[in-house]
Amino acid sequence: MEEGCSTLVRKLEQKYLDDDDAIVGDIIFTGFTGCSPCKMASQRALELLVLNNMNIGTIGDPEKLATLASHVSEADLGWNQISQWSDVACILENLPHLRVLNIGHNPLNPVIDHELPVSNMHTIILNGTNLPFKTLQTLLAVLPNVSELHMSDNQFNDDDNCLSPISTSVRTIHLNRCGFQKWSSVMNVVKRFPNVCSVFVCENPLKDVIHCKQFDQLPYWKFLNLAKTAIDSWSSLDDLSKMTTITDLRIPNIPLLDPFTNEERSHLIIGRIHHLLVLNGSKISNEQREQSERFFIRYYQEQKEKPSQYKTLIAKHGNLEKLVNIDLTPKNEAIVKLVCEEKDVSKEITISLEPTILEFMKFLEQKCGVKYTRMKLFLFRNDGRCEDFSSSSYNMPLHYFKIEDGDMFMVQEKIVVTKRRRPPSSTSSSS
Template identity: 40%
Template sequence: MAVVAPPSLVDRIRERYMDDDDEAGGDVMIQSFLSSSPKKLSGERARLQLVVLNHKSIHSIGDVPQFANLVRGVHEVDLAWNKISNWKEVSTMLKHLPQLRIFNLSHNNLESDLGDVEIPHCPHLDTLILNGTNLSLDCIRKVARQMPVLHELHLSQNNFDPDYFDSESAGPSGEGKENGAISDSVSLIHLNRCRISRWSDALKMLSLFPKRETVFLCENPIREIRDKKQESEPPYSSIRMINLSKTGISDWTSIDHIEHWPRLVDLRINNIPLLDEYTEEEKLHLVVGRLDKLELLNGSSITKEQRECSERFFIRYYEEKEERPKKYDALLAKHGQLEKLVKVDLSPKSHVTVRVKCEETAFDQEMDLKVTKTVGQLMRQIEEPVGVAYDRMRLFYFQTYNEEDETNDCSELRYPKQLLHNLHVDDGAMFLVTSKIIPSRKRAQTKSTSSNSESN
């Protein structure tokens, strides 16, 4: 039984992007960005610019000349979740992708060491995505050095060698100095879910990217931020944006340390243990009040008015606390001693005192009324004291009532399920009870007989 060869990259490209009638050297149709499936553009022919082939069990390129002809205009290649392991295949791909700007090899079982494979020069490659590949830092360095304009590097879901972090020589004075930074051009680095638990380890990683400005460290078990004084410029000094959402940060001292980062203007700290016990208002004001230079918090802009509001909230929040952060004195010097805010209860009343009157039974009394009741429940409540049966009762509501004013506005309450609080009932309102006029059966029959006699 013949062994079926695994599908190659060329096979998958032709299968997904080419017409049945297209020949190997012919043009192919560009993939539509409006659909997950390829779309043929009627009347137009264009060379392929985007290749997305995830979960296709691709091991190798296949026919290299065909590949070179098919992809010479491609700008973006996404081959995540395949079975590419040999760096020679990757090297050949890059050699024949002269226009490549974005390259995704996430979750391929790539060899950790390049060996004697040389990565070709990639003059236009801007974004490299290597999530879940568990490559060594030395391997990443050798690859990145062939990409002079690399701006964005994704290294999430990688378990980096703990020996690197534990080594005293790690960082700029050790591996970084001997072998150089991983990239001198990367400014945006993703290190989410890399099991980094110590802030010192995060700093060692960041030190390998001298131009880092935007850093993602989400879902790492970092519990605290502690910055030691360093003779050289610390790695966090150039960071403008950092995302620490879903980390284990649990103390305000960590946020206080962030205040000393000279260029930080954008902070993301959603879903961290520190803020679990606070209201949304407290989360906002207690963070903004600490960080003078912050312009964005969790994606929302901080206006001048918002900052002043947060700083004043910060002062009032801590003025009666025994332990106050260092920032408290600085803000107190800025805004001075603030008067305590008067707490005004704007919640709706639950009980009101109203007047209930029925001229037919000479009933006229003030009663305590729970405004969460319905009209029907009120009628049941007053049925016995007023002396009018529920099924014969008509109920009128006066929001204000003046005995001498014959034009008092009133409304009849006809719907038993209507809630009283929807009427905005307040103290002093009045309910007037009358009886329904129900004709007796005998009187109705007499009237009917009389009408019949007259007609005869």
């Protein structure tokens, strides 16, 4: 243990035991409760243990750990100074109900030099530990039920000669901020988990995605998160369209899509990757898919270079007539009619569509003389539809309601009924 470091047991006692109990050296002084700290911690059935960034270098008394933390199911020990695998073994031995363990950003020895007991945990976090593949393989061999593995903030060696699978139980793997620049580097890690279903590679300087043979050997891979990567070419999306098992894709905040609106981005991705069921967390309906495919056809009609998906969609929808150039950016203003019969107001005004409904009602108070607190507001559209605004919509912006030039706002003043005083009781005595 590094000089100046504390033990896990000491930090556990300091954080979770009753303030009435003093701990001096190895002696526990019990307060007026008449109950030892060990007994209290056991009775409280501590399940979540959070001791991150506490300069913990070793475990301390293992028997005391077993007593204090026997019910712990989640332990967060990230950003400490744990380096010895004997300490990791002590944690696994004395926390029998452990299901989630975070030992990320600890200076763990790159070689496991101590026998580790088998544990039934399902999630382990190893962010920032930079463990070699062989060490990961040895560790996960004693964690046969781990389905979620966090290995973000790690540096991986493409030349690592560990060829056999690291784990067949892992279904979700997090590889965020690992410095990946090439897709082959990502696959060099993911291919070692043959039953993987979900992969996170966010915030990597990754410029491309390339369909390869290793991907075809991962039949259960359905989810991919590429948020905040450096993808800047349509060829990456073309290759994603060849990865037909991936049905759930998250790809926000990439340079390729910066010039487009959110609506255009969705259309161009869905039109290009036909097998997607979920995009950026939203399910793709049949109506949405058809709209996107039609947008995709019209977008590439006038362009010389057309993607391979274009012919497929033409065969499905036919040649579509070119639409009038439509500005998809939201309108900032609208010319509407304002009517308030009680105040004899009927005029045309130009309004901003940025304010909320409540702010708009305060604006109308100046125009028609009805206090916004007593105002009922109705919108009559050009097509004959009418809607009124309830308090639940007051914080929503006007542009959300797609107001067009020529629409009419009608203001009515609420009728306030004054409560009548109850007459004095006829039975009251008089003198």
